[in-house]
Structures are given as structure tokens and as C-alpha cells.
Amino acid sequence: MPAAERFALYLSKHRLKMTRERRALLEHVLSVRGHFDVDDLLRRLGRTGHRVSRATLYRNLPVLVESGLIHKVEMARGQARYERMVGRHHHDHMVCLGCGDILEFESPEVERIQEEVCRRKRFVMTGHTHQIRGYCGSCAGDGRARGKER
Amino acid sequence: MPAAERFALYLSKHRLKMTRERRALLEHVLSVRGHFDVDDLLRRLGRTGHRVSRATLYRNLPVLVESGLIHKVEMARGQARYERMVGRHHHDHMVCLGCGDILEFESPEVERIQEEVCRRKRFVMTGHTHQIRGYCGSCAGDGRARGKER
DNA sequence: CTCTAGTTGCAACTCAGTCTCAATTATGAT
DNA sequence: ATCATAATTGAGACTGAGTTGCAACTAGAG
Ligand SMILES: [Zn+2]
Ligand SMILES: [Zn+2]
Ligand SMILES: [Zn+2]
Ligand SMILES: [Zn+2]
Numbered sequence: 001m002p003a004a005e006r007f008a009l010y011l012s013k014h015r016l017k018m019t020r021e022r023r024a025l026l027e028h029v030l031s032v033r034g035h036f037d038v039d040d041l042l043r044r045l046g047r048t049g050h051r052v053s054r055a056t057l058y059r060n061l062p063v064l065v066e067s068g069l070i071h072k073v074e075m076a077r078g079q080a081r082y083e084r085m086v087g088r089h090h091h092d093h094m095v096c097l098g099c100g101d102i103l104e105f106e107s108p109e110v111e112r113i114q115e116e117v118c119r120r121k122r123f124v125m126t127g128h129t130h131q132i133r134g135y136c137g138s139c140a141g142d143g144r145a146r147g148k149e150r
Numbered sequence: 151m152p153a154a155e156r157f158a159l160y161l162s163k164h165r166l167k168m169t170r171e172r173r174a175l176l177e178h179v180l181s182v183r184g185h186f187d188v189d190d191l192l193r194r195l196g197r198t199g200h201r202v203s204r205a206t207l208y209r210n211l212p213v214l215v216e217s218g219l220i221h222k223v224e225m226a227r228g229q230a231r232y233e234r235m236v237g238r239h240h241h242d243h244m245v246c247l248g249c250g251d252i253l254e255f256e257s258p259e260v261e262r263i264q265e266e267v268c269r270r271k272r273f274v275m276t277g278h279t280h281q282i283r284g285y286c287g288s289c290a291g292d293g294r295a296r297g298k299e300r
Numbered sequence: 301c302t303c304t305a306g307t308t309g310c311a312a313c314t315c316a317g318t319c320t321c322a323a324t325t326a327t328g329a330t
Numbered sequence: 331a332t333c334a335t336a337a338t339t340g341a342g343a344c345t346g347a348g349t350t351g352c353a354a355c356t357a358g359a360g
Contacts, residue, residue, distance in 0.1 A: 017326045017337060038316085053340045058317060076279075078228020078316070078347085094273050105267045110260050114282060117255045122287035123244050130280045132264060137272040167306060167357045188347085203309045208348060228316080228347070 003030055003069055003086045010067035024050035025060055029070055035081045035102050073102075074129055092130040098139025105132075153180055153219055153236045160217035174200035175210055179220055185231045185252050223252075224279055242280040248289025255282075 001009075007026055011018055028044055038057055045052050061082060064070045071085045073093060081102075091106040110130070118125045134140075151159075157176055161168055178194055188207055195202050211232060214220045221235045223243060231252075241256040260280070268275045284290075 012327095015327095015337080019326070019338065021339075051340090055318080055341080056339060059338085074226060076224055080316085094268070094271065094275075096273075097276065103271055103273065105271065107263050107267065110263050113257050113260050117257065118244070118282065118284065121244065121253055121255065122290070123246075123253065123282065123284050124290040125244075125282050125284040126247065127284070128280070128282045130278070132268060132273065132275050132278045134268065134273050134275040134277070140272070140274040165306080169307060169357070171308075201309095205310075205349080206308060209307085230347085 007064075007067055007069060010063075016063065021050075021052045021056050022060060022063075024052055025057070025064070026069070029064060029082075030084060030086060032084060035073060035083045037079065037081045041082075075131075076133070092132075094132040094134065094136075096136040096139055097133055098135045101136050103136065157214075157217055157219060160213075166213065171200075171202045171206050172210055172213075174202055175207065175214070176219070179214060179232070180234060180236060182234060185223060185233045187229065187231045191232075225281075226283070242282075244282040244284065244286075246286040246289055247283055248285050251286050253286065 004026060007022075008018060010016075011022070024045060025041075028041060028048075028050075032040075032044070038054070038061070042052070042054060042057060045057075061070070061072070065072050065082075069084070069086055070082045073081045073083060075081055075095065089106075090111070091104045092110075094103040094105060095101075096103070114125065114128060117123075154176060157172075158168060160166075161172070174195060175191075178191060178198075178200075182190075182194070188204070188211070192202070192204060192207060195207075211220070211222070215222050215232075219234070219236055220232045223231045223233060225231055225245065239256075240261070241254045242260075244253040244255060245251075246253070264275065264278060267273075
């Protein structure tokens with residue numbers, strides 16, 4: 001099912017309305033590749049003439065998340081980033097403390113162990129965050145890797 | 151090596167001073183069991199007559215972390231918690247969205263895979279965060295597990 | 301004891317995100 | 331198409347966690 005349709009369906013199912021703002025947001029969110037934050041999105045929307053307020057953005061990103069179209073990535077110190085999830089599957093992140101770059105990794109094995117741990121502890125998992133911090137190849141070379149954990 | 155000594159050593163190595171405030175903080179931090187946040191600590195210190203300002207706390211928790219005596223646990227939405235690490239080894243967390251309880255788990259296997267992933271991507275890991283969100287045994291029972299991801 | 305770099309408390313400030321509310325608008329029913 | 335109503339919006343005030351500038355204080359080396 002195309003993303004726009006999926007979104008429309010989600011909205012009507014929850015008695016939410018398909019507003020101009022939501023349409024603009026959806027469109028932009030689907031076209032970004034990579035990880036983005038609220039300000040990226042706001043700037044992007046502004047540039048193309050769609051005026052969407054910051055409040056509206058903050059109100060609707062969770063809706064996009066709930067509908068499964070994007071995913072929220074919680075970075076250190078509560079900075080949230082998002083990424084399109086249409087046509088992609090779950091993965092986790094490595095964040096470079098040098099250049100801020102975000103690499104992705106996936107490990108079915110880790111996911112399996114998580115499930116196993118939850119089963120053993122009678123814990124019902126609804127989500128998880130798994131982030132590796134450090135320095136990417138290019139940053140690790142030039143002394144920057146000496147930096148301490150932030 | 152006893153914790154206090156380790157701390158003293160760390161301080162002198164970095165030309166930092168062993169102040170009254172740091173001593174009080176150290177003492178309290180070592181006596182707490184479980185996970186705590188800044189306000190817990192502040193209240194606790196207040197109760198025992200040690201007046202330590204919030205700013206000083208915020209300035210010194212990273213010092214404790216650097217010296218390896220405590221560990222910072224970044225929760226969702228940037229709320230930081232800490233835990234004593236003296237005489238304990240690395241573990242990760244499961245956070246109950248119902249009651250806020252924090253369970254711990256450890257998996258050498260997961261740690262190994264992480265290392266492996268980093269090696270493969272030429273990424274120098276300095277730390278990682280691995281958190282499972284969901285509902286603990288008692289909360290999962292009573293409808294609360296229906297709650298959405300927060 | 302003296303000197304100095306490190307430390308402290310306070311209050312002002314930042315930053316991300318949330319909330320309030322009056323005005324606007326999508327949508328289902330007539 | 332028109333209406334009624336509940337959802338939505340933008341602006342700006344507000345929140346909470348954490349940071350910062352600064353003047354007064356103090357640990358610790360010499
Ligand atoms: Zn994962
Ligand atoms: Zn990603
Ligand atoms: Zn781990
Ligand atoms: Zn723990």
C-alpha cells in the first residue's frame with residue numbers, strides 16, 4: 001500500500017483529519033533520505049512555501065510515528081531525530097562523536113537475544129533503543145578519538 | 151582499591167580538588183542502591199545537612215562518571231539517571247512504561263556482536279546504550295500494556 | 301603562610317519540547 | 331451545497347533539565 005494511502009487510513013481510523021499541513025509534512029518526510037530533526041524539517045518546509053508551525057510539527061511527528069511511516073531516534077541529551085521507515089526494516093545506530101555522522105547496523109542475532117531476555121524476565125517489549133557511540137573511520141584517524149564520552 | 155581512594159587518585163591526576171562538596175557527593179553516591187536522578191541526590195544530600203547546590207551536582211556527576219565510580223543511564227526524553235558502578239560490571243536496562251521500574255540485563259553475546267559490528271565498520275566504540283522499553287510482569291497483566299510507546 | 305588555579309552558589313540563561321486559547325477548517329450528516 | 335461539530339492550527343507563554351557567567355571562596359603546592 002502506498003504511504004500516502006496508509007497515512008490516510010491511519011488518520012480516518014483515529015478520527016483525525018487530513019489537513020493541508022499534514023499533507024505537506026507527509027510529502028516532505030517521505031522525500032528526505034537519511035536522518036533528520038525538527039529544525040531540518042521546518043527549514044525544508046519553509047523553503048517550499050509550506051508554512052507549518054513548529055507546534056504543529058511537534059504535534060504531528062508522533063502521528064507519523066504511530067502510523068509507522070517514520071521512526072524516532074532518540075539521541076543523547078534528548079535530541080530527537082527521525083527517519084523514514086517506508087520500505088525499510090528495523091535497524092539500530094552508531095553515532096560518531098567526531099562528525100555527528102550516523103551509521104546503521106542490524107543484527108537479527110541481537111534482536112533474537114532481546115526477545116529471549118524479555119521472555120525470561122516476563123517483560124513485554126514495546127520497543128527498544130540500541131546505540132553505539134564512538135568515532136567513525138575517518139574521525140578515528142585524526143586524534144579526535146581521544147575525546148571523552150559526552 | 152577502595153572507591154574513595156580511586157576518586158582521590160582520579161582528582162589529583164586531573165588537577166582537581168577534593169572539596170567538601172565532592173566528598174559529600176561521593177559518600178552519598180556510594181551508599182545509594184539502585185538508579186537515582188539528580189533530584190533524588192539533591193534531596194538526599196539536603197536531608198543530611200550537606201548543602202550542595204544543583205549546579206555543583208551537575209558539574210560533578212560527570213567527574214564521577216569519568217572516574218568510573220558511577221554510570222550515566224540516559225532515559226527517554228533526556229532524563230538522566232545514574233547508578234553506582236563500584237564492584238559491578240556492565241549491564242543494560244529494561245524500563246517499564248507502566249510503573250517506571252528499571253530491570254537490568256546482561257548479555258556477553260550482545261556485547262560481542264557489538265564489537266564485531268564495530269570492527270566490520272571500522273568504528274571505534276567508546277560507549278553504548280541499549281534499552282528495552284515495555285511493561286514488566288505486574289504491569290503487563292492489567293490492561294496498561296495497551297499503552298502506546300511514549 | 302601565601303599564592304593561585306580550581307570550585308562554589310546563585311541567578312540568569314538555553315534549548316527542546318509542551319501547552320493554552322482563540323480562530324480556522326475538515327468531515328459527516330442533513 | 332449547507333450546517334454542525336469536533337479536530338486542528340499558529341502564536342506565544344511556559345516548562346524542566348541542564349548550562350553558564352561571575353564574584354566570592356578554598357584546597358593544596360611551595
Ligand atoms: Zn534493534
Ligand atoms: Zn537509521
Ligand atoms: Zn551493553
Ligand atoms: Zn543498572
